[in-house]
Amino acid sequence: MFRTALRNVLAHKARLLMTVLAVMLGVAFVSGTLVFTNTISDAFKKSSAKGFDHVDVAIEPGIAQDVGDKIGKSPELTQALLDKVAKAPGADSAIGVVNGFTALAGKDGKLIGDGFQSEGGNYWGAKDPRYPLKSGRAPQGENEIALDADTAGRAGYEVGDTLRLSVDGPVLTPKITGIFTTDDGNVAAGGSLALFDTKTAQKLFHREGAYDEIDVKAAAGTSQDALRAELEKVVPKDTGSLTTGQQLADDQAQRISEGMSSMRTMLLVFAGIALFVGVFIIANTFTMLVAQRTRELALMRAVGASRRQVTRSVLLEAAVVGAVAAVTGLAVGVGIGAGMRALVGTLGAPVPAGPLVITPGTVAAALGVGILVTMLAAWLPGRRAAKIPPVAAMSSVHAPATTRSLVLRNTLGALLSGAGVAAVLVGSQAKTASDGQLPMGLGAALLVIGVFVLTPLLSRPLIAAGAPVLRVFGISGKLARQNSVRNPRRTAATASALMIGLTLITGLTVIAGSVQQAIDKMATSALKADYVVSMANGNPLSADVDTKLAAADGVTATSPLRDAPARIDDTTESLTGVNGSAIGKLTNLKVDQGSFKVGGTDVVVDDKTAKDHGWKAGSRFTVSYEDGKKQGLTVSAVYEGNELIRGILLDNTTLAPHRTSSEPADMRVMVKTSGGASDATKDRLEKALGDNPAIRVQDKQEISNDIAQIFTLMLNMLYGLLAMAVIVAVLGVINTLAMSVFERSQEIGMLRAIGLERGGIKRMVRLESLVISLFGGVLGIGLGVFFGWAAGELIGSSLDTYALILPWGRMAVFLLLAAAVGVLAALWPARRAARLNMLAAIKSE
Structure with missing residues (x-):
């Protein structure tokens, strides 16, 4: 039977070609996805691991703790702590790290990168081990920076050039004094990195006298765990958390794997769809091949072949076809994986260098999927052929389907379709998306199968x-x-x-x-x-943005949306400070209850927050601000919230005395102008902000x-x-x-x-x-x-x-x-x- 199966495959090469192509495409998609995601993941893991070579133990700020009614702030990593850590037993050196968003403008004046990958930091001392200088020298003072080599190459900058940048407010024009290389994964992925001297970075990123992280290098002969044990004696528990460099690298690798997992799952879903569609082709092909060989199979039955042997013969043909398609698909998939990696690089998201990763799991998945899918699709035609009586087959009295089989098929299809429609309708009426996903997914599958039947x-x-x-x-x-x-x-x-x-x-x-x-x-x-002004990366704006916009020609009203934490009913909530006298001119919020009024102790609340707290128009509640002081507020109106505006809106003059943080908090600023939206008005607003590359005026x-x-x-x-x-x-x-x-x-x-x-x-x-x-x-x-x-x-x-x-x-x-x-x-x-x-x-x- 095996020889017969091989003979039949060779005898019908042309007719099986489309089946081979269908399976090959599906397998190529699967193997290409696995090769691509494994290669990208491996490259980023190795690149990120290099970035932790200089870190044996990292100290990060501890978790903020509320003190009574006062909103807690994260403990600061001070210069005194850095000095103490550097002298700890087993420590060779310690570096204070400061970082934050830094938008760089290219020579065309436009933002380099996509905003979220534009980072800034500090260059430590005269020679920072993290960032080897390729040319030039370390930055010194507010008017100097160092730039990563990849960004400098892409934007055409060299040592001595002046560029325009912004952190959260005014535009700066420092000179590039050095160009450095880095293993930073953000830069490897197409981002940019600008470095200031430490004092300047602390000022720009609102960390005066403090650091975002302290990286400690172990002395020769001291392990990471031993150094961590010594540092735990020096660093107070409520001040900072200690993590070894190896753990940081492992955590980063885990995050990369999780990030790649979602992409891999999405691509494999579509590969599965292609394979599922291929099942119809395979089943059709083998149905017709079996029909054409009915007399041949009947003769085999007549000379002693059993039903199982006939079915196995068809399945062996399918296995051979599937194996050929799977091997070819694997080879094509490796090419697809390499091509996808190159394509990602050309789209402005370069990938760290590294070899193509072809794991045994990828090979097994390709071969397994190709062979199993083909055999599964061929099983029903093979079984149907084996059930035909030899005499009937040789007499060709086998073609028409019986009335009973048609009735059975149509009944089954109607039941599956009805159940699918019912499940989809149940899912569509669910109160939340999570509740409706399962019944809707199950219903969709049943309905598609039912319609197919x-x-x-x-x-x-x-x-x-x-x-x-x-x-x-x-x-x-x-x-x-x-x-x-x-x-x-x-x-x-x-x-x-x-x-x-x-x-x-x-x-x-x-x-x-x-x-x-x-x-x-x-x-x-x-x-x-007319306009909404925001940061390119979604970070908060500096408060002076609202001030500059309000003073610009033609501007009739402005209001920031200024976030501030507070405590209400023993839970932490976010308040949104607005310009109470102007907010009504800038928004068109639908009011469900009360009269829209923001000023003094009168606030407006979105419908979801009101429902959570049981408030309605006229309700009074007590808020504890950042500084711990309390105040009674009155709900003047309940409005329908949306993605742009939601939460508790109160006047900034009420909120301002209680803010304790010096960091920016304006998520966006709304602007109304006398002439309405126009190119000239937009240019005027952008010029008022200094043509800032970090800020979008939309x-x-x-x-x-x-x-x-x-x-x-x-x-x-x-x-x-x-x-x-x-x-x-x-x-x-x-x-x-x-x-x-x-x-x-x-x-x-x-x-x-x-x-x-x-x-x-x-x-x-x-x-x-x-x-x-x-x-x-x-x-x-x-x-x-x-x-x-x-x-x-x-x-x-x-x-x-x-x-x-x-x-x-x-x-x-x-x-x-x-x-x-x-x-x-x-x-x-x-x-x-x-x-x-x-x-x-x-x-x-």
């Missing part, structure tokens, strides 16, 4: 609906329609592969478009302000565009990943048509003999392909809209402005895409059918 039943009425259009093409159109419904199961399996891809694409498009519209509406409808349209850009990027990425499933579906259509043409060789020869021209044969095959593809497209778009609606109902429970938006234009494009798939997939089978020799075809069996 019902597809043969659905094919006849849906394809019949296109009969009037097909009649336009004459006899070719009529034959195409009849061929499409002649074997409903085959048509169903072929159409289902395309259906799954379009279901996911349509559902994601509906959800993304509706959410984008909801957030856009929420962000812009709540604002009367009007409502730009806020909306930012949101749209995020969703467009996400959708394009998902479309790219789902393209793999669509490609596999195209292979399925080609495979089905090619084998169908082979099966119908005699019929096609007869059609040619009675006068149907080659052009008519081509047209028939193309129209058959078009009908099958559009059938799958209609089912996919319909299911996608349903899933998009259901997911939207769940999202709407937490997003008040959510409303279902059907992207009719894009859905039309998806349907045209399905039609294009049908036309392209039919090119080769149609050409092959038209070129058949009619006499040889008529003689074939």
Whole structure:
């Protein structure tokens, strides 16, 4: 039986090619994902480990502790502590570390990097072991900095150049005195690093006389654990926590692994979708191959082969095909992994140098997935073939499905579909997204399976609906329609592969478009302000930003949103200080209760906070500020919060006397101007802020565009990943048509003999392909809209402005895409059918 299986594989090489390609693509996606994520993870782990070479023990500030009603602050790591640590037994040296966000402007005046990766720090002494100088010297004083070599190379800066930068407020123009190299993972990932002398860094990052971290190097012969034990005697427990350098490296490696895990999971999900679609192709291929060899299998049964041997023979063929596809897919996957790594580098996120990582687990996963998926898909055709009685098979009395099997299939499909719809509806009505995820996911799976089972039943009425259009093409159109419904199961399996891809694409498009519209509406409808000013990386703004904006020409009203911690009812809450007299002119918040008034002891509270505390308009409560002082406040109104504005809003003149921190706290500043939003007004505001690279000035349209850009990027990425499933579906259509043409060789020869021209044969095959593809497209778009609606109902429970938006234009494009798939997939089978020799075809069996 093994020799027979090998012979059959070699005898049907061309017919199995599409199956091999489908499995190969899925395996390549899986192995490429594993190679890529393992390589990136390994490179970052090694790079980050180098960054801890100079650290044997790191001291970080302890956790803030509240004292009575006074909000606690994190203990400071002082210069006195640093001096004490440096003299501890077993310590060779100690470095005080200061860091924070530092926005650098390129020579074009634009921000270098993406904001979140723009960091600044301190250069320790005359020769910092962490940052070897490549050229120049260490920075000294407020007007000098050192710049990392990667950023200097990208931006074209050299020693002696002057650049513009900002930390949280004014623009500085220091001179570059040195360029250094670093193993910092942030820089390796495409970020920037600027270094000041220690005193300047402490001033800029609001750490006067203190450090964010103290790194201690052990003396020769002292282990990290021994040094930590000695330092524990020196550092008070409530002042700082001690961590060995090895533990820091391990923790960093763990964070990198966790970060890569989510990416790996997402990519593997799409690889799984491609493989799932491939299952339909494999099952179709082996069903047709088995049908073509029915008499051969019957003869094997007649000479003594058992049912199990026949099934095993088919499974052995599948195993051989799967092994070839898996090995090829693994090789292609390694190339994909290397290509993805190079692509990431070209997109502005360079990856640390390192070899490609191909683990035994990757090889095992590729081989296991390829072989198992192929054998699983081939098992049902093999089992079905083994159950055919030998005499019936040799007499060809085996083709039609029994009425009982059709009734059973349709009943099962209806039950699965009904259960799926019910579960999805239950999930859509859940109060929270977490509660609805499980029933909705389970329902989606059941509904897709149910529709697949019902597809043969659905094919006849849906394809019949296109009969009037097909009649336009004459006899070719009529034959195409009849061929499409002649074997409903085959048509169903072929159409289902395309259906799954379009279901996911349509559902994601509906959800993304509706959410984008909801957030856009929420962000812009709540604002009367012409502009919103914020930091490029989301950090707080310096208080002088509001002062400068208020003094700018044409500005009629400004208000910062200034965060401050407080205690209410024994819980820590965040207060938001605003300009009480201007906030009504800058916002358009929907008031549920009371009258919107902010000033003195009158505050307004968002609906969620009010519900949590049981407040309503007129309620009074006591707040304990940062400085420990208490004050009674009155809720003048309850408003509907959103992503931009939420929480307890009170006047800054009430809040200011109780702030104890000197650090920035303005998350954003809203600005109203006399002339409204315009390019000239925006330029005027940016100039008032010194053309600061760290600060963004955005009007409502730009806020909306930012949101749209995020969703467009996400959708394009998902479309790219789902393209793999669509490609596999195209292979399925080609495979089905090619084998169908082979099966119908005699019929096609007869059609040619009675006068149907080659052009008519081509047209028939193309129209058959078009009908099958559009059938799958209609089912996919319909299911996608349903899933998009259901997911939207769940999202709407937490997003008040959510409303279902059907992207009719894009859905039309998806349907045209399905039609294009049908036309392209039919090119080769149609050409092959038209070129058949009619006499040889008529003689074939």
